[in-house]
Amino acid sequence: xxxxxxxxxxxxxxxxxxxxxxxxxxxxxxxxxxxxxxxxxxxxxxxxxxxxxxxxxxxxxxxxxxxxxxxxxxxxxxxxxxxxxxxxxxxxxxxxxxxxxxxxxxxxxxxxxxxxxxxxxxxxxxxxxxxxxxxxxxxxxxxxxxxxxxxxxxxxxxxxxxxxxxxxxxxxxxxxxxxxxxxxxxxxxxxxxxxxxxxxxxxxxxxxxxxxxxxxxxxxxxxxxxxxxxxxxxxxxxxxxxxxxxxxxxxxxxxxxxxxxxxxxxxxxxxxxxxxxxxxxxxxxxxxxxxxxxxxxxxxxxxxxxxxxxxxxxxxxxxxxxxxx
Numbered sequence: 001x002x003x004x005x006x007x008x009x010x011x012x013x014x015x016x017x018x019x020x021x022x023x024x025x026x027x028x029x030x031x032x033x034x035x036x037x038x039x040x041x042x043x044x045x046x047x048x049x050x051x052x053x054x055x056x057x058x059x060x061x062x063x064x065x066x067x068x069x070x071x072x073x074x075x076x077x078x079x080x081x082x083x084x085x086x087x088x089x090x091x092x093x094x095x096x097x098x099x100x101x102x103x104x105x106x107x108x109x110x111x112x113x114x115x116x117x118x119x120x121x122x123x124x125x126x127x128x129x130x131x132x133x134x135x136x137x138x139x140x141x142x143x144x145x146x147x148x149x150x151x152x153x154x155x156x157x158x159x160x161x162x163x164x165x166x167x168x169x170x171x172x173x174x175x176x177x178x179x180x181x182x183x184x185x186x187x188x189x190x191x192x193x194x195x196x197x198x199x200x201x202x203x204x205x206x207x208x209x210x211x212x213x214x215x216x217x218x219x220x221x222x223x224x225x226x227x228x229x230x231x232x233x234x235x236x237x238x239x240x241x242x243x244x245x246x247x248x249x250x251x252x253x254x255x256x257x258x259x260x261x262x263x264x265x266x267x268x269x270x271x272x273x274x275x276x277x278x279x280x281x282x283x284x285x286x287x288x289x290x291x292x293x294x295x296x297x298x299x300x301x302x303x304x305x306x307x308x309x310x311x312x313x314x315x316x317x318x319x320x321x322x323x324x325x
Contacts, residue, residue, distance in 0.1 A: 030291035030300050032066060038073035044315070045079025050322045052082045053097040057089075058120040061104035061111055061148070062285050068103055070290040070303050071314065078315055080322075089125040094132045099321050103142040104285050107151045117147035119154050130158040134275030138321035144285045146241065149218050159279055160223030161270070166238035168219050168263060168283065173233050175213055183216035185268065187230045195229040198325040199271060199280075199316045207316060213308040215300070217284025219263040222270035230269030230282070238263045271320065280317050288314055 054064040054072065064072035064084055072082050080099075087093055094100065107118025121129075133139050139159075143152050149165035156163050169182040173191055177184075187193040188211045194200055200209040212230060219238050222228070237260040244259050271280045282288075290304035302310030319325045 030293035032069040033290040036070040036290040040077040043079045049081045050098040052099045055085045055102040058105035099138045101140045117150035120151040126155045133277035136276040138278040141281045162221040164219040170236040172235040185214040187212040209309040209313045215286030219266040226272035228267040234264040236263045
């Protein structure tokens with residue numbers, strides 16, 4: 001048995017069990033880290049302040065007031081002005097905003113309910129958002145592992161993006177640390193999975209991104225002309241569900257390497273221009289926040305990872321969406 005594989009499989013199975021048991025999942029759901037330091041040494045916007053609409057009207061698992069509060073505070077300290085959205089998207093509701101942020105929208109209030117995979121947006125809403133971006137708006141659409149892929153599929157399709165509606169693992173490119181597993185993906189310049197674009201280069205040397213940690217999610221396939229800043233490797237796999245790992249017999253963890261389907265060449269992060277507007281889509285949400293999980297309140301999330309540049313990546317994405325990059 002390969003011990004390098006056995007340990008991450010055990011952790012992945014534990015995480016799977018927490019997700020599948022409703023009562024336990026409710027008890028162990030991560031919460032925003034109240035001690036996260038969201039200060040920005042040199043804010044990008046001190047005189048003008050881009051207006052950001054943060055969606056909270058579609059059963060979003062992550063909101064600016066709760067699990068994504070560290071993200072929202074970081075953006076605010078960089079000079080953005082964030083307003084929560086609590087109504088269906090319409091031409092009127094989007095008017096006057098520069099950037100729309102949607103994170104982990106769902107079709108039901110409970111993420112473990114079968115209805116959570118229902119479309120989170122009406123067809124009319126999808127059309128409104130598409131037309132708003134085409135006319136010059138900027139969209140950050142953050143999807144995560146199932147069921148959020150199915151819930152956001154219709155909106156992603158409006159921009160030519162395919163979502164896998166699965167769960168991504170990679171036994172060759174993940175963070176080797178206690179409590180980690182093959183879903184805690186690692187993108188670096190050394191493993192050539194981190195793209196060399198304006199979003200990863202920033203405006204100067206201090207804004208250069210070299211290492212990004214991602215917490216599972218699902219794969220994306222962008223439209224022609226889109227660019228990848230988080231590329232999945234030749235060994236990355238998409239599972240229909242983490243429960244697929246339960247099919248691996250004890251002592252034969254190597255078989256996990258053949259599970260699911262290959263997602264080589266697909267992405268966890270893409271960006272592209274759409275008409276007069278701009279779009280960034282990612283296949284995972286945990287990379288953009290700082291959370292605590294479990295009874296011991298262990299740290300979880302890319303913004304607080306001590307060896308990752310997720311904080312700078314977050315700011316760079318927003319700078320690209322707002323036209324600074």
